[in-house]
Amino acid sequence: MPNFDYEAPKTLTEALELMARPGEVRALSGGTDIIDQLKNNRRNADLVVDMKRVSDLTKIESDESGLRIGSAVSCSEVHKFTIENDRYSALSESTELIGSVHIQNRASVGGNVCNAAPSADTIPALLIHEAIAYTASAEGTREIPLIDFFAGPGQTVLEKGEVLKEIGLPTPSKNTASAYLRFIPRNEMDIAVAGVGSLIEIESSTQIVKKARIALASVAPTPVRAYTAEEYLEGKKISIETINEAANLAVQSAVPITDVRGSAEYRKELVKVLTRRTLNICVERLAE
């Protein structure tokens, strides 16, 4: 492993002072991405700052205003917290399928976001809830809509010295359901060829879609929203036909590449199929 220093601050103030130090300073929470990247020289560091002992970053809480996930909270903890709360089904599903249980026990949702892989499984689940990234640096704090947080594969808009503090999800309205599905060639332990998160709110008496949110993974340089499909669905009565048309339209938001995991054409087809399936799951969930 290349040489670097390690610090484990106990307070956010201390952490931000360390993050502002000269040189390449990297935040670590679960470490399941960054340690592998450091080993293989895919990212470098002069100093690694372990965020797991900063109590502000290890809390997960929900109240009437919404859900707040500290950036160092593990996928297992987020899964456990959301599994009994059907308001966040997509997030609960995505946190249970990242890597293995050994990875989920260490890896944080905040780290999945900051690693900014286009294939990251938790990001579509956060985007459909219109999550906000709350950041902090020695200079102050920022609130960034999560959709604007990504600058490219592995790149975020975080500046030198700035860390993700918390991810906030506003409470979904009643009659809202969500789902996340990804396609991988095996059953577990793989990276999404494509992933789709969907959320719909339906007026129960008329079956009219009041709100639709669809987000795609692994089909663009960053995670993306399928705005055209969302706009089409809103105001329409939910039916097999409208779901199929929304699935067709979602493909317009995908600009995939061809790589070892799949061709661009195949990924577009997957977006269609997974959008349809996630919307159908949402409808089933709303009927329960």
Add this chain to the structure above:
Amino acid sequence: MTKKQIKTTVNGVHHEILVESTWTLLETLRDQLQLTGTKEGCSNGNCGACTVMIDGKSSCSCLVLAPEIDEREITTVEGLSDHGHLSPVQDAFVENSGLQCGFCTPGFMIAATALLNENPDPSEHEIRLKLAGNLCRCTGYDKIVRSVQDAADRMKKG
């Protein structure tokens, strides 16, 4: 390189040791504490050969920095038996031939122990899902799953 003084409990034994910032937990266990039961496979979190428990949670020790385990409790395969008496999971792996070459076995037994501690009565589907992070290249998966099912029965009987 900077060294860090850490306090950790490994298999019930307290250690105060100096570790390099860049060492992994796997390196500290094997090279510093001579606990070579934990194996190095892929070194990137895919194979699970290096699985240990950190505060009871199964984790890949190749993806943990040694200084991260300050004030944490580690359990390795050497910590499963009690004064020479094999644990129910170890007994079940022996009785059901849940191993061929044995390289993946320490990781599987730790993963199985962590699983059964959390869920004493897992279905076959749950066992296969929760052990998906452990690879056996001899591919004796059926016997491994049977071993875990048998271990669950043994633990229920006490």
